[in-house]
Each structure stands twice: as C-alpha cells, then as structure tokens.
Amino acid sequence: MDLKSILNKIKPTADAALANEIQSRLDDLTKPQGSLGRLEEFVMQYCLCRADATANISKMSLFTFAADHGITSEGVAPFPRDVTYQMVLNMCTGGAAVSVMCKNAGIHYQVVDMGVDADFDAHPLLIQSKIARGTNSFRNNNAMTSGQCSEAINKGIELAMKSNHDLAGIGEMGIGNSSPASALYALLLDIDPELTVGAGTGATGELLENKKKVIRESVQFHRATWDKTPFDAIQRVGGFEIAAMTGFCLGSAMKRVPVVVDGFIASSAALVALKIAPDVKDYLFFAHSSAESFHKGFLSMFGIHPILCLDMRLGEGTGSVLAMQIISQAMNCYHQMATFSSAGVSRDQK
Numbered sequence: 646m647d648l649k650s651i652l653n654k655i656k657p658t659a660d661a662a663l664a665n666e667i668q669s670r671l672d673d674l675t676k677p678q679g680s681l682g683r684l685e686e687f688v689m690q691y692c693l694c695r696a697d698a699t700a701n702i703s704k705m706s707l708f709t710f711a712a713d714h715g716i717t718s719e720g721v722a723p724f725p726r727d728v729t730y731q732m733v734l735n736m737c738t739g740g741a742a743v744s745v746m747c748k749n750a751g752i753h754y755q756v757v758d759m760g761v762d763a764d765f766d767a768h769p770l771l772i773q774s775k776i777a778r779g780t781n782s783f784r785n786n787n788a789m790t791s792g793q794c795s796e797a798i799n800k801g802i803e804l805a806m807k808s809n810h811d812l813a814g815i816g817e818m819g820i821g822n823s824s825p826a827s828a829l830y831a832l833l834l835d836i837d838p839e840l841t842v843g844a845g846t847g848a849t850g851e852l853l854e855n856k857k858k859v860i861r862e863s864v865q866f867h868r869a870t871w872d873k874t875p876f877d878a879i880q881r882v883g884g885f886e887i888a889a890m891t892g893f894c895l896g897s898a899m900k901r902v903p904v905v906v907d908g909f910i911a912s913s914a915a916l917v918a919l920k921i922a923p924d925v926k927d928y929l930f931f932a933h934s935s936a937e938s939f940h941k942g943f944l945s946m947f948g949i950h951p952i953l954c955l956d957m958r959l960g961e962g963t964g965s966v967l968a969m970q971i972i973s974q975a976m977n978c979y980h981q982m983a984t985f986s987s988a989g990v991s992r993d994q995k
Contacts, residue, residue: 648795651802654899658693658927666698673984683952684975687930691812691976694903694928702976705969706753706810707962708772708893709736709743710801710817710886712760713779715788716863717821721856723848726779726820730763733818736961737770743816743961750970753810756818759797760885774800776885780825783882784863788825794880794888801892805900814905814932814969815893815914816962817886823937824860826913828882830939831864833875833920834946838864843909843938875920883917890914895921898928905965905972908935908958912943919947932968933957 671685672678679685692700711733717726735741736756739748747754755770762778765771776797780788789797805813823843831838838860848856867881879888891914897904898918906915906929918925926947933953934941944951952968985992 646806648799648802651895651899652922655895655922655924657924658690658696660693660696663693663696663698664689667692670698670984671979673986674978674982675985675988675990676982681975681978684971684978687952687972687975688979690927690930691903691972694901696901700811701980702811702973704753704810705812705814705973706755706808707743707747707814707816707966707969708755708757708804709962710757710759710815710889710893712758712819712822712884712886713762714819714821714825714884715780715782716784716824716859718782719784719855719859720852721824721848721859722821723852724820726762729761729818729820733758733761733765733771736818737768741961742959743963743966746963746966750966752814752966752969757804757886757889759800759889772804774804774889776800780884783825783828783867784859785866787881788883789880789885789888791880793885794876794883797885797888798892798895801889801894802896804889805893805896805902810902812903812905812969812972813893813897814907814962814965815890815911816907816965817890817910817960819884819886822884822886822910824856825882825884825887826910827860827939828864828867829878829887829913829917830943831860832867832871832878832882833916834943840942841939875917879917887914887917891917891921894918894925894929898922898925901928903928903930905930905932905968907932907962907965908960909937909940910960911962911965912940916943930968930972932964935964
C-alpha cells in the first residue's frame, strides 16, 4: 500500500454516539463518577481509537528503534557511537532498563536496527531493517537521501501493519540522536534551535555549548533551502530510527491501534507524523514529560497532557512501558469492575 493510500485511511476518532456509550459504562461502574480521574480519559481515548466500546487490551508490544548518526562527528555527544551497537546487544540479552521493564510487565519487546554502524548476528529480539550504517552529518549536508528517507518511513509503516497487538509503545536508541531531534523541532516549529537543544545523554559545559553551536549552524544552513515539508525536514536533519518511528505512528493510526510515544526523541518522530497527517494525534498517548528541556515546550504547544512526569531522560521506550501499564490498568477497571446495575449497589447519595 502506498503512502498516499495510507494517509487517506487515517481518520479522526471523534464519534459522539460511541463516546456516549463509553461514558455510560464508565459512569455505571461502582465508583463515584469521575473518581478514576485521568484513567477514565485513557479508556475513552483507547476505545475511540479502536472504534469499539468493548475494546480491550490482550497484547502489548514495545519497539526500540536504533540507529547511528553522522552528526556525532561534530562533537555533540559525550559517548562514542559504538555505544549504540553495545546497547542494542544489551537490549537483546535483557540487560537494558527497557528490557527489564518489558520482561516484568509481560510486554512483547523487540529492537529494530534501522541504521546502526555495525552488523549483528540473528537474534529473536532483533529486527534487522538497516538502511545504512548511520546517517551523514547534517551540518552542511542532508542526513539521508530522499530514497533512504522513504525507505525508513515505509519500514516503520510495514512493521506497524504486520504486528499483532492492541497497544504499542515506541522508543529509541542512538548515540547523538537528541541532536537530530532538536533540529527537527526547530525546523518544523520554526523556532530558535537555542530553545530546543538540551543535554541529551549528559552534554555539559563546553560540549553542550558546541552542541548548541552545531545545531544552530545546521538549522540555519537547511532553513535557507528546505521546502517546508515534513519529509524534507526529516531527510535533511533526521535519523533513520526517527523516520521509522514516524512511519510506525502513521501505519498504526491507519490500523486504529494506539501508540504510546516515549520522550523527547520519540516525540520528534510523532511531530513529523502530525505534520504529515494531523489526525494521527488522536491515536497517540504521550508517555511522560521528559527532563530534556524543550520536551515540555513541545507538549504545551500541542495541548498534550502526558501520562507521567518522572524526570526521566533515558529513552529506549522506558517511559512508554510505564505508561502502557497505566493504560492497561485503566482498561482492566473498565471491563472488570462491577456496575451499579449488575451488583445491586445503590448509587443514591444521602
């Protein structure tokens, strides 16, 4: 299926009759109306996404999209790029935070190699979808070709289309990838990159100042000639894992499967998806407000109220795992609590 056909199938979730049906059941549960707070909001959004007042969650999946970045050659990251490769291995062997969380939460987990600068042996938790061994530095060049950009987005769409789950989460791994995320925010939102650049994995002092300088000069270079489309933005300053997460959001929205977006970098992919197809927003839950400085600004600009605020900035999908469990518990209450009408409990007040 081509991208145009997919975009044409992404529809807003608003349905007044269905919303009334969902709300009626929420109000009939044996509790004071509205007392589950935002859990009731999550139930409403989830069921509207699925276009089904009886929708439930039986399987959850979390995907960590991984890639390397040419911009690391400009001295923007405190860790060498081979840490990306090492962390993917760590994720596959169960030693990463996201691996531990998914295992203990019963969430299906896989890592997607979109462009790590290394080759991997086959592993059941690794999906090999490598576009290239990292992007180009985007300081004075495009990060990727138009063909590579399309391929990365399409691979994300394909993964969403073939996966079998009722709720998905996305996260990322890639040394230096807060730099393309910062550049994407600046380009797509037409704001000063000084506002979007933060510490990432721990840049401080001279390293942070250099990172700001590199992103500022990169955005200035690309602003002069980009065609104002989200596709051109991600081709110029994005990453293969960011493009794939964008595609995953688009493909999931077409299937009406909600996606839980992790933090600062995953949200930059969501931003690209929103710019391509604004109705995608209905299908996205935003897991948490990252400690990365601009993330709160992005969420505020789009009127997004994230599920959690825990000062996390690890990435990987760790915030998504936690938020997915909250959504799942909300749905458990919706389906498994008794109702006033069935339990013979009085709802009358004194």
